Amino acid sequence: MPKPVQAHEIIAACPHDCSDNCSMLWTAEGQTLTSVRGHPDHPYTRGGLCVKVNHYEERVMSEDRVLYPLRRSGPKGSGRFERISWDEALKTIGERWRSIIDKYGTQAILPYAYMGNAGMLNGAWSGDPFFNKLGASIAEKTFCDSGSASAYLMTLGPCAGLDTESFAHSKFIILWACNTISTSLHHWPFIAEAQKNGAKVVVIDPVRSRTAKKADWHLPIRPGTDGMLALAMINILISEGLCDDDYVAQHTVGYDDLKVRASEYTPERAAEACGVSADDIRTLAREYAANQPSAIRIGVAIERHTGGGQAVRAISCLPALVGAWRRPGGGVYQLPLWACPTHWGNILRPDFIKPGTRVINQWKLADTLLGAAPEVRSPAPPIKSLFVYCSNPVVVAPEQQRLLEGLAREDLFTVVHEQFMTDTARYADIVLPAATVAEHAEVIVSWGSFYINYNRAAIEPLGESVSNTEMFRRLAKEMAFDDPFFERDDEQMLADAFDWSAPVFETNGGLDALKNQGFIRYVAEGPESFAPHANGGFPTPSGKVELLSAMAEGGNMVGGIFRQGSEEFQDGAPVDPLPHYIPPQETAPDSSLAAKYPLAIISPKSHAMLNSQYANLARQKRHAGEQQVRIHPQDAASRQIADGDRVSVMNDRGSFTARAVVTDDVQVGLVSAPLGYWAHTSGGSSVAAVNSSRWADMGRAPTFSDTRVEVAKL
Ligand SMILES: Nc1nc2c(c(=O)[nH]1)N[C@H]1C(S)=C(S)[C@@H](COP(=O)(O)OP(=O)(O)OC[C@H]3O[C@@H](n4cnc5c(=O)[nH]c(N)nc54)[C@H](O)[C@@H]3O)O[C@H]1N2
Ligand SMILES: Nc1nc2c(c(=O)[nH]1)N[C@H]1C(S)=C(S)[C@@H](COP(=O)(O)OP(=O)(O)OC[C@H]3O[C@@H](n4cnc5c(=O)[nH]c(N)nc54)[C@H](O)[C@@H]3O)O[C@H]1N2
Ligand SMILES: [Mo]
Numbered sequence: 001m002p003k004p005v006q007a008h009e010i011i012a013a014c015p016h017d018c019s020d021n022c023s024m025l026w027t028a029e030g031q032t033l034t035s036v037r038g039h040p041d042h043p044y045t046r047g048g049l050c051v052k053v054n055h056y057e058e059r060v061m062s063e064d065r066v067l068y069p070l071r072r073s074g075p076k077g078s079g080r081f082e083r084i085s086w087d088e089a090l091k092t093i094g095e096r097w098r099s100i101i102d103k104y105g106t107q108a109i110l111p112y113a114y115m116g117n118a119g120m121l122n123g124a125w126s127g128d129p130f131f132n133k134l135g136a137s138i139a140e141k142t143f144c145d146s147g148s149a150s151a152y153l154m155t156l157g158p159c160a161g162l163d164t165e166s167f168a169h170s171k172f173i174i175l176w177a178c179n180t181i182s183t184s185l186h187h188w189p190f191i192a193e194a195q196k197n198g199a200k201v202v203v204i205d206p207v208r209s210r211t212a213k214k215a216d217w218h219l220p221i222r223p224g225t226d227g228m229l230a231l232a233m234i235n236i237l238i239s240e241g242l243c244d245d246d247y248v249a250q251h252t253v254g255y256d257d258l259k260v261r262a263s264e265y266t267p268e269r270a271a272e273a274c275g276v277s278a279d280d281i282r283t284l285a286r287e288y289a290a291n292q293p294s295a296i297r298i299g300v301a302i303e304r305h306t307g308g309g310q311a312v313r314a315i316s317c318l319p320a321l322v323g324a325w326r327r328p329g330g331g332v333y334q335l336p337l338w339a340c341p342t343h344w345g346n347i348l349r350p351d352f353i354k355p356g357t358r359v360i361n362q363w364k365l366a367d368t369l370l371g372a373a374p375e376v377r378s379p380a381p382p383i384k385s386l387f388v389y390c391s392n393p394v395v396v397a398p399e400q401q402r403l404l405e406g407l408a409r410e411d412l413f414t415v416v417h418e419q420f421m422t423d424t425a426r427y428a429d430i431v432l433p434a435a436t437v438a439e440h441a442e443v444i445v446s447w448g449s450f451y452i453n454y455n456r457a458a459i460e461p462l463g464e465s466v467s468n469t470e471m472f473r474r475l476a477k478e479m480a481f482d483d484p485f486f487e488r489d490d491e492q493m494l495a496d497a498f499d500w501s502a503p504v505f506e507t508n509g510g511l512d513a514l515k516n517q518g519f520i521r522y523v524a525e526g527p528e529s530f531a532p533h534a535n536g537g538f539p540t541p542s543g544k545v546e547l548l549s550a551m552a553e554g555g556n557m558v559g560g561i562f563r564q565g566s567e568e569f570q571d572g573a574p575v576d577p578l579p580h581y582i583p584p585q586e587t588a589p590d591s592s593l594a595a596k597y598p599l600a601i602i603s604p605k606s607h608a609m610l611n612s613q614y615a616n617l618a619r620q621k622r623h624a625g626e627q628q629v630r631i632h633p634q635d636a637a638s639r640q641i642a643d644g645d646r647v648s649v650m651n652d653r654g655s656f657t658a659r660a661v662v663t664d665d666v667q668v669g670l671v672s673a674p675l676g677y678w679a680h681t682s683g684g685s686s687v688a689a690v691n692s693s694r695w696a697d698m699g700r701a702p703t704f705s706d707t708r709v710e711v712a713k714l
Contacts, residue, residue: 002040002047011518012036013455014053015122015437016610017115017144019164019448020045020186022053023519026438026458033057033438033459042519044165044449045186051608051623058619059419060438060462066418067463070431076408079426079680086464086474089430094478096413097134100384106135107358108384112365114143116390116613119442119455120497121490122468124390125348130472132352133481137375137383140361140700143396145335147303147701151312152334154549154575157539160339162295162319162331164449165527168193169329172291173201176315177226178299181210182607184448187297188214194295194329200287204229205301207630207672208665210607219284220667222275223600223705224584226302227311229281231581232270234262234314236285237321243289244323251536252320254548254578261578273583275667289322293330301604304705307582309698313549314579320545325533340445340452340522341502349485361700363693366399369406385413389434389468394423394679395612398691398702401654404679417471420616423679433465440467441490443497443514445522450530452498453519469493552577575698582697584706597651597708599635600670603687609676616678627682629658629673631711636662639711646714649673651707654689656682657714671711 012024023042027035036056040047069089074080100108111131113124124141167173167190180188195201203215212218221229237243238259248255267278288294298315302308316332324330358375360368367373368383376382397403407427416428425431442455469490476486500510508520541550552575586593587600606624614620629649641647643662648655658673666672677686691704
């Protein structure tokens with residue numbers, strides 16, 4: 001039993017963009033953060049932490065923290081800086097921006113942010129009101145989940161979906177492209193409990209991941225073919241009469257159309273595409289139907305394929321067909337935070353956007369800085385200033401080589417707000433010091449369980465570091481904004497961020513309970529009884545599960561919560577209102593690149609890093625080792641590569657070096673290299689070097705996992 005909360009411990013929340021969103025407790029002595037542990041009372045995270053955060057005090061107190069404003073004193077990328085005062089930093093930014101605005105207009109400034117901090121106050125959107133007011137170009141943030149979320153919303157609407165805690169009550173669990181043990185560890189005990197009670201746990205993953213090794217059944221699917229597998233499952237459910245006819249009749253629309261569509265996707269056809277036998281596909285569909293309640297968790301890897309959106313569409317249809325929604329522990333988990341009464345309008349301030357402001361998608365940063373993106377071609381103004389916070393695009397965005405060229409532009413004025421001297425910060429003209437979550441108050445809405453977590457500052461900001469909220473208050477003053485919105489303190493921002501009059505906040509004690517306890521549940525029912533769709537009631541246009549999607553038919557998809565301006569997510573290409581299979585493009589067997597680059601590559605999350613965070617810290621470096629690439633013995637042998645050899649992984653976009661791990665955990669023809677390693681400490685490049693910025697079919701999701709490479713011994 002973990003120790004109960006002690007008087008000296010301070011309520012904390014993990015700030016990372018991980019669906020666990022652990023509730024924690026800080027211990028501090030004066031201005032030193034001495035330790036952190038998991039909050040023992042949190043119903044989902046239950047006192048445990050992970051290899052990344054167990055010693056978060058080492059991150060906070062690290063000697064490598066950027067603690068003062070810096071001005072570049074060497075060539076871009078050299079990492080040479082000199083210390084300046086905050087006044088001077090703000091004055092420099094203000095002067096440069098005013099002169100850029102005079103010459104090119106406000107849209108020559110581009111903000112760039114993601115989830116380095118997942119907080120409601122200091123997260124990806126903490127700068128949106130400021131940059132909207134300034135009139136900067138809008139940065140469209142579709143880094144994660146926009147494709148999956150679009151597909152889910154088209155099918156089920158903005159509902160919480162399946163409670164991850166209620167997986168404990170499931171009888172059949174599919175972890176579909178999700179490496180739970182590494183990326184959402186705190187979900188595992190609930191899955192293990194179900195497993196102990198007889199539930200079968202199936203992992204669908206081209207790699208024998210840590211999670212696949214714990215499953216009852218691992219289906220090593222060919223990457224990018226999940227849509228085909230899901231459609232074949234639908235085919236079997238319908239043709240073998242395995243559907244819950246009553247649930248389908250009452251709570252779905254489009255069944256007859258889907259039936260016709262699914263008839264194209266026979267198990268034999270799917271077997272050929274997916275590399276899984278037709279018998280296995282039949283067994284999967286039959287067992288999925290027979291064992292209710294059945295649960296599916298969708299990982300982000302599916303959406304990183306050319307047809308990823310439609311694959312999630314097909315998977316989202318499955319639970320309704322078998323009536324899984326009838327009971328707690330049945331349905332699909334994708335992204336629950338739609339159910340949280342959040343005041344997005346107060347957080348993003350889309351009303352500040354001047355009509356006609358251009359939108360620049362963050363995946364296209366290289367093209368944007370190099371003047372190749374259509375949005376920045378003359379007569380449109382070029383981007384003359386880039387302001388990065390909560391993101392490390394050099395590592396996480398594609399086309400790394402071209403991106404570095406763009407960042408090296410002498411005429412580009414780059415400001416980076418950071419905790420560490422990352423690859424991206426090294427290209428800044430001005431670096432502003434960012435506080436960590438131990439140094440400011442924060443609120444996190446979990447995207448992996450139904451909780452909101454609170455975090456108190458344990459120490460004052462170290463050096464001259466500031467939180468994002470404080471930085472944007474200072475910038476607003478520098479730019480002479482007179483709207484009192486920009487003077488709000490963190491308390492006021494918290495009050496504005498949620499609809500505190502919502503009924504759920506009556507039930508759970510609202511803000512007071514959040515602050516005292518450290519967490520509150522954002523839906524009223526507990527996991528043992530949470531089955532809101534037992535009798536339908538989906539928040540779609542029809543109120544039913546839309547097997548045939550009205551949103552797609554109207555050409556108007558709702559989604560992409562990270563897109564500012566409106567809740568509408570208009571995409572150029574029409575979306576098929578019925579799920580269908582879009583095969584991989586670059587990695588298609590008959591692709592023209594197949595001869596030159598015979599291997600497909602995926603870049604999943606590293607066990608010991610959080611996206612690109614911790615790549616520079618000793619403890620996690622010891623755990624993760626240097627950049628690896630996992631390759632099948634057959635592919636290694638034909639290239640004279642032995643386990644442990646240093647290799648180059650390359651395609652026409654770029655290359656990176658890695659240590660080969662020869663293992664049949666990956667399939668023939670596929671290599672896997674974890675994301676996270678910094679370029680400047682890994683020989684100048686990392687896995688983003690081989691990725692393209694091409695979008696997938698929905699939500700402007702990336703297509704990283706539809707990439708070809710060759711691997712050669714160095
Ligand atoms: N340790 C750690 N935890 C993290 C993060 C981290 O960086 N490190 N990042 C956080 C973030 S931002 C996110 S979005 C989540 C993501 O967490 P996950 O959804 O688990 O994402 P990934 O690790 O990218 O991929 C999961 C699995 O999908 C498999 N996969 C790849 N391509 C395919 C495919 O085409 N089909 C199928 N079926 N499987 C495929 C990979 O082999 C991998 O095992 O993790 C969060 N948690
Ligand atoms: N190849 C490949 N690329 C990927 C992915 C993949 O699986 N493969 N995954 C994608 C996904 S799912 C995601 S979510 C993105 C993640 O993309 P990012 O969110 O950009 O990833 P992080 O590495 O977490 O970078 C965040 C940076 O913010 C800094 N930071 C932390 N807290 C604060 C703060 O409070 N204020 C400021 N100013 N800075 C702070 C950290 O030090 C860190 O350098 O990457 C995407 N890119
Ligand atoms: Mo993510």
